Amino acid sequence: MSEAGVPKKPVFIALLVVAACAVAFVIHLRGPDSAAAYATIVPPVLAGVAVAANALHGFLSRHSRPSESAAKKEAFARKLREYTQGTLIRGEDFPKKYAKRHHAYQEGRLLPPRRYLDTFIAMYEEIDSSSRGTVAEKMLRAWQDAHDAISRKHRSLLIGVGIPSFFFAIAAILGLYFYTYRPPVSTWTRQLAGPVDGRPFVVGSSVYVASDGGDVYDLDASTGRINWKANVGHYGDSSPYVSNGILYIGSRDSGNVYALEAATGKSIWAYHTHSIIESSPVVADGLVYIGSEDGRVYALKPSNGQLLWQRYVGGPVEGVPAISQGKVYVGSMTSNHKAGYVSALKAETGDIVWQEPTGPIDHSSPFVADEKVYVGSTNRRVYQLSAVTGRIRWISPTAGAVDSNPTVVNGDLYIGDNDGNLYVLNAATGTAAGTYETSYYVSSNPVVHKGIVYFGSDDDNIYALTATTDPTYVWKHLTGGHVECEAWVTGAGALFIGSDDGKVYALNATTGR
Numbered sequence: 435m436s437e438a439g440v441p442k443k444p445v446f447i448a449l450l451v452v453a454a455c456a457v458a459f460v461i462h463l464r465g466p467d468s469a470a471a472y473a474t475i476v477p478p479v480l481a482g483v484a485v486a487a488n489a490l491h492g493f494l495s496r497h498s499r500p501s502e503s504a505a506k507k508e509a510f511a512r513k514l515r516e517y518t519q520g521t522l523i524r525g526e527d528f529p530k531k532y533a534k535r536h537h538a539y540q541e542g543r544l545l546p547p548r549r550y551l552d553t554f555i556a557m558y559e560e561i562d563s564s565s566r567g568t569v570a571e572k573m574l575r576a577w578q579d580a581h582d583a584i585s586r587k588h589r590s591l592l593i594g595v596g597i598p599s600f601f602f603a604i605a606a607i608l609g610l611y612f613y614t615y616r617p618p619v620s621t622w623t624r625q626l627a628g629p630v631d632g633r634p635f636v637v638g639s640s641v642y643v644a645s646d647g648g649d650v651y652d653l654d655a656s657t658g659r660i661n662w663k664a665n666v667g668h669y670g671d672s673s674p675y676v677s678n679g680i681l682y683i684g685s686r687d688s689g690n691v692y693a694l695e696a697a698t699g700k701s702i703w704a705y706h707t708h709s710i711i712e713s714s715p716v717v718a719d720g721l722v723y724i725g726s727e728d729g730r731v732y733a734l735k736p737s738n739g740q741l742l743w744q745r746y747v748g749g750p751v752e753g754v755p756a757i758s759q760g761k762v763y764v765g766s767m768t769s770n771h772k773a774g775y776v777s778a779l780k781a782e783t784g785d786i787v788w789q790e791p792t793g794p795i796d797h798s799s800p801f802v803a804d805e806k807v808y809v810g811s812t813n814r815r816v817y818q819l820s821a822v823t824g825r826i827r828w829i830s831p832t833a834g835a836v837d838s839n840p841t842v843v844n845g846d847l848y849i850g851d852n853d854g855n856l857y858v859l860n861a862a863t864g865t866a867a868g869t870y871e872t873s874y875y876v877s878s879n880p881v882v883h884k885g886i887v888y889f890g891s892d893d894d895n896i897y898a899l900t901a902t903t904d905p906t907y908v909w910k911h912l913t914g915g916h917v918e919c920e921a922w923v924t925g926a927g928a929l930f931i932g933s934d935d936g937k938v939y940a941l942n943a944t945t946g947r
Contacts, residue, residue: 619928619942624658626651630932632673632714633879633920635681637696641922641930642674642681643938650674650683651938652699655928658940664699666692670712671752671797673920677717680736684711684724691715691724691732693739703739707732709750712797718757719781725751731764731777733784743784747777753799753839756807758821761787763802765795765809776800776809776819788824792817797837797877798849808861810836810849816857818864828864832857838889839879839920846903848887850876856889858903867903879920883943888929890917896931896939898946909946913939 627647634643640661641653648668652661667687674683680702681694689707694700713725721742722734727750733742749766756763760781767774774794778787793813801808806827807819812835818827834853841848846867847859852875858868878890886908887901894913899905914935921931929943941947 619926620656620940621942621947622658622940624653624660624938626932626936626938628936629915629934630936630938631671631918631934632683632932634922634930634932634938635674635676636922636924636930637676640696641938641940642676642696643930643932644672644674644683645932645936646670648685648687650681650694650699652696653938655924655930655940658938662699664694664701666690666694670710671714671918672711673714673754675715675717677736682715682717682722682724682736684713684715684726686710686712689726689728691722691734691739693722693736705732705734705739705741712750712752714754716755716757719760721781723755723757723762723781725753725755725764725766727752729766731755731762731779731784733762733781745779745784745786747779747786747789748775752797753795753809756800756802757781758802761821763800763807763821765792765798765800765811767794767796767812771796771812774811776807776817776824778807778821778824790819790824790826792826796835797839799839799879801840801842803842803861806861808840808842808847810838810840810851812836814851816840816847816849816859816864818861830857830859830864830866834875837875837877841880841882843882843901846901848880848882848889848901850878850880850889850891852877854891854893856880856887856897856899856905858905868905870897870899870905870907872897875916875918877918881921881923883923886943888921888923888931888943890919890921890931890933892916892918894933894935896921896929896941896946898943911939911941911946913937 626645627649628645630643630645632644634641636655639655641655643653644650648665650664650666653659654661666683667685667690670686672684674681676696679696681696682691684691689709689711691705691707691711693702695702707726707728707730709726709728711724711726715722715724717736722736723731725731729749729751730744730746731751732744734740735742747764747766749768751764751766753765762779762781763776765774765776771794774792775789776792777789779785780787793811793815795809796812798810802821805821807821810816814832814835816830816832816836819825820827832851833855834851836849836851838850842861845861847861848856850856854872854874854876856870856876857866859865860867872891872893872895874892876889876891880887880889882901885901887899887905890896894915894917896911896913896917898908900908913933914937916934917931919932921929923929923943927943929941930938932938
């Protein structure tokens with residue numbers, strides 16, 4: 435208790451609550467789904483308990499009566515009476531500390547703890563009325579006045595700090611619970627008109643996907659219900675891409691790029707290239723980039739499909755362009771499928787920055803990270819090139835042709851081949867760190883999410899492995915057809931993927947069910 439008679443404990447508790455919740459919030463920003471984030475429930479819970487305990491202590495101290503023995507009360511009352519009457523000198527019979535406190539009480543400078551007040555009153559009442567001197571009356575009056583003052587201050591502080599702190603702690607507990615809580619993932623399958631080889635694209639509650647029958651769908655992410663369906667001619671392997679409410683996709687029907695309203699499926703525009711399109715569009719820096727079997731890369735205006743530039747890169751482009759630091763990186767192969775190139779173009783103009791010969795690059799798309807370009811080839815090779823100069827830095831052999839896209843996470847490169855393997859390579863050196871063998875082609879693009887790598891295989895399974903240098907089995911899910919599709923995994927733990935059986939699967943990414 436301070437000299438002013440204001441309890442400090444509620445202030446300390448309030449600061450404890452604020453600090454605990456601040457720490458919890460910071461940890462949640464770093465990783466709301468981690469185990470550490472769940473552990474941040476503990477500090478605000480403890481703070482809330484402390485506030486509640488403090489409030490309960492205050493309530494009990496105001497309403498309880500001290501348990502003092504009658505003999506102790508009588509002895510103290512006698513000494514107090516004798517001292518106030520001047521018949522007892524300060525000494526061993528009435529220690530100095532009692533006399534010092536007595537005068538402090540008398541002058542109103544020191545207040546007794548609340549739990550002693552009733553005891554002092556009771557002791558004073560035991561003194562004969564004839565013996566109650568001025569000093570004792572002043573003492574009692576000072577005690578009572580000071581107690582009234584401290585009660586008012588305590589109530590004000592309890593209302594102003596204690597109660598809000600308590601409810602703030604409760605709100606923090608509930609907020610953290612609902613922030614970390616993840617409701618069960620909705621699982622479903624939806625049969626479409628044909629095989630699904632292109633990656634789904636998820637925006638909010640919509641899953642956009644295309645089937646080989648030429649239909650593009652908007653599916654409800656929770657139920658798989660079809661919100662709308664639109665036809666874009668003969669669809670191949672192109673995956674939809676959604677940006678600013680517009681869905682873009684390529685098609686085999688004479689090589690058109692389509693733009694649809696994402697909300698309704700209504701056509702906005704179509705741009706005709708010179709050949710069929712297996713490449714998927716990507717939107718970056720206000721432009722739509724896509725490759726074509728005519729050997730060109732196109733840059734279109736998103737709003738109306740106006741051509742801004744096109745550039746021939748030596749042969750068909752079936753992979754997805756990669757955009758990084760003002761450059762567009764694409765892989766291509768010659769018409770005889772015996773050679774290929776990795777090309778870097780200026781994103782604004784399409785001018786060639788560099789072009790490096792490699793093996794033929796079919797469906798594998800470049801992956802760019804840390805000024806390095808990674809790509810797979812059908813000549814059973816994985817390449818790393820300098821993103822600045824195009825110089826080949828290393829080549830790593832595989833057992834089969836590579837149509838899968840590479841992905842690099844924490845210094846490890848994941849990629850599949852047509853011999854049924856998922857490879858883990860050291861991204862810096864290209865040396866093989868580990869493999870996992872399936873029973874058929876792995877042309878699906880691996881996706882790494884929260885320490886798990888997801889991919890499909892032509893053995894009809896969807897796989898989940900630990901994303902380590904020695905990947906181990908987590909789960910697999912059998913479908914009714916080859917799985918060449920790339921998975922889409924949401925932060926809520928839902929996995930969406932298609933199969934050649936014509937179905938879209940929504941699974942729990944943790945369990946595979």
